[in-house]
């Protein structure tokens with residue numbers, strides 16, 4: 001299997017179809033009109049009180065963000081971030097809400113990560129799926145494998161900047177408090193989707209808070 005270029009292809013294709021069907025049947029979910037990438041939004045996903053609480057929690061746990069292979073990528077992700085403890089009631093409620101929409105059990109995801117961008121901070125262009133030719137893959141393949149879907153919740157609106165931009169398709173998403181942004185990192189056949197390349201543009205005025213949950217092909221906690 002290690003020699004296969006797309007080791008989790010079958011399960012990612014199946015997960016993609018299951019989640020796609022589920023989202024199509026949910027009137028609260030809206031898909032961006034873009035064939036090449038499956039990107040969805042759910043407005044008013046999280047109540048304002050939870051957003052406020054999670055922003056304070058992120059302030060408590062946030063440390064300078066890292067990227068996989070971070071030493072090769074200085075100044076690529078300048079935000080602050082930290083894992084959110086699922087023993088917190090608000091965090092577990094958020095995890096439950098994400099699983100209710102996607103149908104994916106939270107154990108098939110990494111720990112939810114809170115992220116804060118202050119003025120000038122950003123996350124450079126990247127895809128969330130793993131490069132299976134890299135050395136870090138030897139670790140990731142044993143703990144959950146390839147990334148499947150990404151769920152990201154905006155906790156606040158930003159005065160200026162801080163959009164999430166899918167750079168290979170014409171799609172720019174401004175932060176809206178309580179909105180969930182969801183996308184499939186795989187193509188329908190389960191291989192990595194290069195059209196999901198995205199970036200968090202620099203915050204120009206205000207502060208931006210998000211929570212990200214990256215799902216995997218297999219349980220990883």
Ligand SMILES: O=C(O)CCC(=O)C(=O)O
Pocket residue numbers: 115123128152162163164165198199200201210212
């Ligand atoms: O903050 C954003 O808008 C994007 C964050 C992101 O790309 C990620 O968490 O993988």
Ligand SMILES: [Fe+2]
Pocket residue numbers: 126127128198
């Ligand atoms: Fe990302």
